[in-house]
Amino acid sequence: MTTSFSPFFSASLVTFGIALSPIVLAVDTLNVYTYDSFSSDWGPGPKIKANFEQDCDCVVNFVALDSSVGILSRVQLEGQASQADILLGLDLNLMEAAKKTGLLVNHSVDTSAVTVPGGWSDKTFLPFDQGHFAFIYNTETLLNPPTSLKDVVDNQDLRVIYQDPRTSTPGLGLLLWMKSVYGDNAAEAWERLASHTVTVTKGWSDAYGLFLKGEADVVLSYTTSPAYHMVAEGENKYQAAPASEGHYPQVEVAAMMKNAPNAALATRFMQFILQPGFQSTIATGNWMLPVVALDQALPAAFDSALAPTKNLVLPAKDVAQYRNLWVNEWLEATTR
Amino acid sequence: MFFLRTIRGLTPALLGVGVFLLIGAASLAALLRYSDFATWYEYVQQPYLWRVVRFSLWQALLSSGMSLLIAIPVASCLMHRRFVGRSLLLQLFSVSMVVPTIVAILGLVVVYGRRGWLNQLFGVEVPLYGLSGILLAHVFFNMPLAVRLLLQGYDLIPAGQWRQASQLGFSRWAAFRWIEWHYIKKTLPGAFVLIFMLCFSSFAVVLSLGGGPKSSTLEVAIYQALRFEFDLNKASFLALLQVLICSAFALLVYRMAPINRQDASLVTDSHYLVRDSNWAKGGDAVALLCAFILVIPPFLAIFDPIFSPVFLETVRSLVLWNAVFVSLKIALPAAFISVLLGVCFAVLARFCMDRAYLSKLPTKIEHLGNMILMVPGLVIATGLFLLLRDLGWGLPSSYWIVVWVNAVMALPFVLRALMPVMYQQEKRFRHLYVSLGVRSWARWRLEWPLIRMGVAQALGYALLLSLGDMGVIALFGSQGLVSLPLYLFQLIGAYRLEEGACVAVVLISLCLLLFYGSTRLVGGGTRVKH
Numbered sequence: 001m002t003t004s005f006s007p008f009f010s011a012s013l014v015t016f017g018i019a020l021s022p023i024v025l026a027v028d029t030l031n032v033y034t035y036d037s038f039s040s041d042w043g044p045g046p047k048i049k050a051n052f053e054q055d056c057d058c059v060v061n062f063v064a065l066d067s068s069v070g071i072l073s074r075v076q077l078e079g080q081a082s083q084a085d086i087l088l089g090l091d092l093n094l095m096e097a098a099k100k101t102g103l104l105v106n107h108s109v110d111t112s113a114v115t116v117p118g119g120w121s122d123k124t125f126l127p128f129d130q131g132h133f134a135f136i137y138n139t140e141t142l143l144n145p146p147t148s149l150k151d152v153v154d155n156q157d158l159r160v161i162y163q164d165p166r167t168s169t170p171g172l173g174l175l176l177w178m179k180s181v182y183g184d185n186a187a188e189a190w191e192r193l194a195s196h197t198v199t200v201t202k203g204w205s206d207a208y209g210l211f212l213k214g215e216a217d218v219v220l221s222y223t224t225s226p227a228y229h230m231v232a233e234g235e236n237k238y239q240a241a242p243a244s245e246g247h248y249p250q251v252e253v254a255a256m257m258k259n260a261p262n263a264a265l266a267t268r269f270m271q272f273i274l275q276p277g278f279q280s281t282i283a284t285g286n287w288m289l290p291v292v293a294l295d296q297a298l299p300a301a302f303d304s305a306l307a308p309t310k311n312l313v314l315p316a317k318d319v320a321q322y323r324n325l326w327v328n329e330w331l332e333a334t335t336r
Numbered sequence: 337m338f339f340l341r342t343i344r345g346l347t348p349a350l351l352g353v354g355v356f357l358l359i360g361a362a363s364l365a366a367l368l369r370y371s372d373f374a375t376w377y378e379y380v381q382q383p384y385l386w387r388v389v390r391f392s393l394w395q396a397l398l399s400s401g402m403s404l405l406i407a408i409p410v411a412s413c414l415m416h417r418r419f420v421g422r423s424l425l426l427q428l429f430s431v432s433m434v435v436p437t438i439v440a441i442l443g444l445v446v447v448y449g450r451r452g453w454l455n456q457l458f459g460v461e462v463p464l465y466g467l468s469g470i471l472l473a474h475v476f477f478n479m480p481l482a483v484r485l486l487l488q489g490y491d492l493i494p495a496g497q498w499r500q501a502s503q504l505g506f507s508r509w510a511a512f513r514w515i516e517w518h519y520i521k522k523t524l525p526g527a528f529v530l531i532f533m534l535c536f537s538s539f540a541v542v543l544s545l546g547g548g549p550k551s552s553t554l555e556v557a558i559y560q561a562l563r564f565e566f567d568l569n570k571a572s573f574l575a576l577l578q579v580l581i582c583s584a585f586a587l588l589v590y591r592m593a594p595i596n597r598q599d600a601s602l603v604t605d606s607h608y609l610v611r612d613s614n615w616a617k618g619g620d621a622v623a624l625l626c627a628f629i630l631v632i633p634p635f636l637a638i639f640d641p642i643f644s645p646v647f648l649e650t651v652r653s654l655v656l657w658n659a660v661f662v663s664l665k666i667a668l669p670a671a672f673i674s675v676l677l678g679v680c681f682a683v684l685a686r687f688c689m690d691r692a693y694l695s696k697l698p699t700k701i702e703h704l705g706n707m708i709l710m711v712p713g714l715v716i717a718t719g720l721f722l723l724l725r726d727l728g729w730g731l732p733s734s735y736w737i738v739v740w741v742n743a744v745m746a747l748p749f750v751l752r753a754l755m756p757v758m759y760q761q762e763k764r765f766r767h768l769y770v771s772l773g774v775r776s777w778a779r780w781r782l783e784w785p786l787i788r789m790g791v792a793q794a795l796g797y798a799l800l801l802s803l804g805d806m807g808v809i810a811l812f813g814s815q816g817l818v819s820l821p822l823y824l825f826q827l828i829g830a831y832r833l834e835e836g837a838c839v840a841v842v843l844i845s846l847c848l849l850l851f852y853g854s855t856r857l858v859g860g861g862t863r864v865k866h
Binding site: 067079 | 560564
């Protein structure tokens with residue numbers, strides 16, 4: 001009886017063992033919360049994963065949320081119980097709110113090599129890519145492109161699409177851009193812009209889609225957007241309009257969770273962010289600019305995005321404090 | 337003894353409805369736990385909030401009114417005439433409500449936009465941004481839904497009435513005036529409230545085609561409070577406000593609505609002709625043309641990428657099929673649960689029908705199921721997650737939260753499809769079943785051939801809605817849980833609009849396929865009518 005039973009028994013034990021092996025042999029997993037286009041196949045995510053896994057003996061698990069804001073609200077939702085080790089892809093203007101959750105911990109990365117204008121000194125957040133907001137236009141259909149933000153606001157013939165600052169980070173970026181150029185006169189400027197605005201969309205995707213379909217002359221996007229069309233499509237007709245007042249920057253940042261289930265690995269990943277294995281994937285993966293100087297030059301398409309520009313940036317504290325006030329000002333001005 | 341036995345027979349139904357109520361109440365309570373009621377007074381005083389409410393009401397009223405106004409002649413025409421492509425048109429109609437908004441918007445732009453077909457062919461420029469754009473999109477989404485709901489109302493017209501109309505030589509107008517209107521009248525309020533709520537809480541369409549913050553809805557404010565500020569207090573205030581407004585509106589409509597008495601007479605598939613005339617032909621042509629112009633071109637625009645060279649490449653990618661798999665993994669259980677819940681509601685409602693003390697309950701039960709539409713899915717999902725988090729099962733449950741929220745969000749549609757047939761069976765055969773002692777499974781076996789059409793349609797709706805869901809999945813997305821709509825947004829987010837358009841084609845084809853499949857398999861082949 002035992003002889004006939006034992007092979008079956010041992011076989012089932014082996015099968016069971018194989019089924020369980022991923023759990024038994026579990027290597028360390030690093031959970032990185034990021035936004036979807038970052039972790040997608042054509043984004044920088046897979047390359048970064050491969051580069052980091054090469055010498056960490058671990059698995060990088062990207063949790064893809066729908067937006068920069070999505071990352072923050074997800075960890076706020078999960079609270080202390082969150083499985084996240086790293087948050088990758090918060091925006092400059094979300095830093096204050098993210099800090100307030102009390103879920104983050106300081107990083108210990110040396111940021112002296114960071115090339116963000118004005119340098120970087122924040123202890124909680126680490127920049128990983130940068131760019132500037134800009135209005136994109138089609139050179140074939142718009143012969144007299146704007147050369148400043150004031151041009152965009154005042155030229156009543158220009159059909160403009162931008163994003164809602166209540167639902168998107170580029171929209172919030174424009175709100176701050178307007179505030180830093182117009183200051184107390186922002187309300188009147190918004191009113192002038194509203195009279196030739198085609199529409200205000202929920203997010204970047206809707207706006208850019210409408211623009212590519214020819215619904216507007218200019219759309220709010222990034223100085224690096226034309227590089228995508230040039231590198232990936234060989235298309236030169238989309239260009240970023242310069243702004244003589246200066247551009248408002250978008251700096252995307254990463255942070256480490258206080259309760260990171262895998263703190264050692266998370267610390268290592270934070271170090272990795274400023275290294276070539278990470279930074280070299282940014283330009284043609286995320287269509288943004290790296291935050292440290294790289295040995296390899298970026299594709300020529302990025303040249304115009306790299307051109308020096310006056311950097312308009314409002315203090316993060318002010319942004320956090322006055323954001324609601326400014327959003328209401330925008331609402332009042334554009335619905336008058 | 338008899339009474340006890342019937343009550344016992346109702347246990348599963350009571351359990352289903354109970355679970356639905358319990359989870360709903362618990363998730364709302366979880367959200368309210370984080371609220372600070374003292375600050376609510378402050379919110380009420382914001383003038384912008386009331387402007388938003390006013391605009392939401394106004395555009396929803398117009399959108400639902402227009403959808404129904406166009407739907408009535410279209411439904412009448414589809415009822416009376418058989419033509420090539422009729423069933424395809426009806427399938428297309430059911431898919432239009434789940435087209436991801438961004439895809440539909442881009443489709444509308446291709447047709448009506450500045451460089452759209454309409455402008456290129458006829459030089460007509462439609463003012464696409466503003467109230468007219470919102471209306472156009474809402475009618476595109478909801479008119480087809482209204483047509484299908486009305487056709488269901490038509491289904492309840494006893495064959496005898498048609499036969500008589502045919503024998504007496506009724507004209508189309510007379511048939512409409514003396515027969516159809518009486519049934520439409522009863523279907524209209526429900527359809528109106530359903531579409532009104534969908535439009536009231538419409539969000540992406542309103543933002544994209546609205547032209548600016550002037551046209552904004554309450555849903556935007558909820559989205560902002562929840563996603564941008566994570567202000568649970570404000571979010572629950574706004575969600576409750578939305579529930580309040582919608583229920584007040586629904587109450588108003590139902591109060592004025594004629595009571596939906598079910599007829600017991602037989603329905604057959606035979607098709608009686610009423611007297612045709614040039615007037616009738618002309619009217620039908622105009623109605624159909626309206627429907628065609630509104631619905632078909634944007635669909636063609638959506639399907640256009642089939643001819644692009646990127647299409648094959650996109651379809652061949654493994655990621656796409658993975659996303660298809662994830663979508664099915666969510667949609668199938670969600671649809672199953674939704675129909676199960678719907679059956680529980682229907683069984684309970686029809687038990688209460690025509691019984692002493694209980695006779696007012698059926699409509700109340702129906703409205704209970706519809707209530708869910710008033711609360712944004714995002715709010716329910718957040719509440720549910722908070723609840724589970726506090727119980728200590730936060731993360732692993734997110735897949736089931738997505739499934740559950742999708743299931744309950746589809747419930748109003750399921751009920752619309754299910755209730756009429758279930759009521760009808762009860763009306764016709766209750767006494768027979770009671771006197772013969774046919775209960776539970778035995779009764780189900782007898783009824784199945786008669787209600788399977790309704791069940792199939794309910795399943796189809798639930799499948800489609802869960803397949804197209806974007807809001808809830810976005811909250812809980814992760815590497816392993818990228819559904820087709822989420823994949824589409826990833827592509828668009830990475831500038832790959834063209835591939836995104838191809839994925840949209842796949843999504844819509846999948847919707848068509850599943851809807852067709854469920855009406856064939858569950859609904860039973862040849863009996864498919866619409």
